[in-house]
Amino acid sequence: MSKGKGKQVEPPSLMAPLPNPSAGSANPSASLSSLWGYIQPALDHIVRIPSTNPDKAPAVDIAYHMGIHTATYNYFTSQSEAASALPPSPDKAPASGTDLYEQIDKYFAEVARELLLGAPVDDSSLIHYLVPCYKRYSAGAQSVNRLLNYVNRHYVKRAIDEDRGWLTMTDIFDAIAKSIEEGDTREKISKKLKERRTEELKKWGYQDEDAAELLANAEACAEAASSLDRVVPLSSVALRRFRTELVEPLLAVPKMKGKGKKRPPKASSDKHVGPKGRLARAVKELLENPTDNEPERNALATGLAVALRSTGVRADHPLRKKLDKFVESLPS
Template identity: 55%
Template sequence: MPAILNHASGSANPATSLSALWAYLQPALDHIVKSTSNDPSGKAPAIDFGLYAGIHSACYNYFTAQGEANAANSVNSNDPNEPPPSGTDIYVHLDKYFAEAAREIALSAPLDHIALIQYIVPSFNRFHAGAQSANRLLNYVNRHYVKRALDEDKGWLRLTDVLESVAKMVPAEGSREAISKKFQERKVEELKKWGYDDGCSSEQAAFAESCAEAASSLDRIVPISSLALRRLRTEFIEPLLAAPKFQGKSKAKNKIPKTPGGTNANRPKGRLARAVQELLESDIIEEEQRSRLVSGLAMTMQTVGVRGDHPLRKKLNKYIASIPLSPKSIP
């Protein structure tokens, strides 16, 4: 797909308002996030360098103008309420944009079970590439807004998350260094759930943290790429994982019935779980294609923040572990 060329922002300076900035940003975001691409490398469609530089400058000028306006308002106003942090508005707008883009993917999902998995994997690859491209395009938002939010303890892991364990050791060793050490220990503990290990490469560590960011709740501030992937989880993957709710006339319709024999085999499964079951049992799908789809779905679920203790992730990982090594993969 050819690169999108620079476009005029009209008479409005992108730095003057959110609406003007968004009018300048959206065509580029649509191009790299929503447009189809047949690039075999999986890269998002490119944009013109002039537009890339223009968006970077527009974001810089917008944050600068907003920061100056907030500073002036705080000096000239007796209102005790703090002005909104510079950048919150564009960050919220981006979150809504990625949610809409993810819902569009969900609405186009096929009804057939195996076709659904065949749709999810390339859709994720395409969206993931777009999210990474948007992350680079809006790097100034990460540097100016997200980094400051992390410094203010608003990220995916907060001090309040480890408050109980910290409170137990504060009376005895309440130094800032001790609290920081405890926080870092908890962070490493969480990252190990996403594949981090002592001595792993910087790329593996960054991937583990991006998974943890995508798994966070919507009130946590995360980098642009993780913001997009988190919305793919909440708007696309999680609805597919949800088990159907049965409507009953009994007064106890909301009561969960006990499963005979104490197993989970008879409990209703979500659509994606049923699709995986059909994929694993299908006689039509070749083993190589099945393995590729299972591996792709497992990577999709991990990257968008579905936790490792989810039953479907366990099932996929168990299947992957059972696949014999091909002669090509043996060193």
Template identity: 65%
Template sequence: MPAEASDKRTPAPASCQKKTEAAVPPLPNPSTGSANPSASLHALWGYLHPALDHIVRAPTNNPAKAPAIDVSYHMGVHTAVYNYFTAQSDASSAPAGLAGFPARFSVQSEKAKASGADLYEQLDRYYADVAREIFLGAPADDSTLVHYLVPCFNRYAAGAQSVSRLLNYVNRHYVKRAIDEDRGWLRLADVLDAVARTIREDDTREKVQKRLRERRTEELKKWGFREGDPPGRVAQIESYAEAASAADRVVPLAALAYRRFRLEVMDQLLAVPKLKGSKGKGKKKRPPPSNGDKPPLPRGRLARAVKELLESKGGDEEEKRRLAGELAIALRTVGIKVDHPLRKKLDKFLPPEEH
């Protein structure tokens, strides 16, 4: 790549750049004047957006801790979200089709029944934008990719956890209801065929539900669940499965953020380039074998970067192991499956308490 072209590469996002000055002060509550932040999604998002940017994007000396917002702003956000959801719920419960109600009310009522879906989808788009910024800011040099990616993910994860706490009402009101309505990471249709094969005509409802629970447990075992695990560990393991789910599944806000990081960053960096076929023949051209061994298969960019990190001569070996271990945690957290070759390679660098 020519030098002048490399200078045009997207710079690293501010959140991935370490600050050298004093700690970031809490963001004060913005003045809204007489405006009601819960009047519409547009108004609510305008009130929330500065807080999200401060928590998720603001540079900080400590990537493991997101910058705070003022207590009054925190309470203001909670109140605005609560009022917005309440207004939607009230609209959905009002009788449609009665005299005095506009003709369009029945359509509005249908939309309001999924109160919170619009805000949830807006948050998903927000995380997609942030994750794409991180991906576009990645260095072109494989030798520095892991050094860039690990602190970026740690910063992003700290922000995601902080936003999840700030907007916990979305989890309690919208996400929980969606999961109860079978719109979560694991749906009845996903396990129905396997369960149906074990159901007999005389089975009670309780037996069927037991088999469904057993099937869910089987899915969690793929992420490291073991019988007797404490509830906290089970919840952590389930969050990996949630982050690994398809984009149409409703998951808690932290898992929503991690899933977007996987889709917009990790999946792109893990993608293996396709082998080019010879012109006009339509057949893939593989590299020639060396000494009778199988030809080397192409690697994704992140796999190449990890190989360079671990096999490079010189440097701080302890730092290399730390980066490899933290990258392993990141891959697991965003839902990269246990049997992925790079996860297998990196999991041995996990700290003992993380195994």
């Protein structure tokens, strides 16, 4: 606190924003490789650099931020102009921005695989590693989502409008086809489609009376749960890759060695007799072993439950059910 004027002195920043790199005479929007060479240092800074505050990603300088936006805009524009100059073709060319979107997806997959390789061998330390990892990665994903929002507005939005998003018309029609009757009006069919979409979002915690923020949160979870061929916003691309490249390998049950059929496990009061994935073993140890530090255990269980839901692990998965039940039992 400053004694002279009574104003609070802001603490110094722990990490200065990443400055705009000198590109010389090179044009960052000339090709995908040149654009990616310009963007990747910012992504590495935002996503990969260790941070003392896992809830907040390191920043990039405003000039660098604007430079990335401009270069991305110019790249998309040049792609669109090049496509329009080509003669008509029966083969539909990829939409402008497809290559950059796929490169970003590949980048997050690589980051998530690096986190998996860095996981401790000891199961008892796994959740202590995974929860801060998720927080740091998620904060980076949200920051990248803002940094490259032009990709969302130009490419992702158009793909969703073209029915390539997390929930397609085919998905919905397949589910409600039997309920459509001859003579149904367009309004009635539209209502059924909307109801079906709401049903899907309810699987991720949404309720009809929920605020827009909770609706957006449920949709983000559904996007992260989608298959890799579905086009989703970049924040959901990142969380989906956290699931496919990090969480799912940790959930996987190891294959039994040897040949032939295995004998069924002996009767036991434990419903989960048999081999378990690493994460299941770690959760069992966290929740069932006595501890002198209940606040830490509860925080880890809550953090892991949030991570599983946010990255698209479905509510009927046994481990999610176990964690959710434990978290719900905690005093509010």
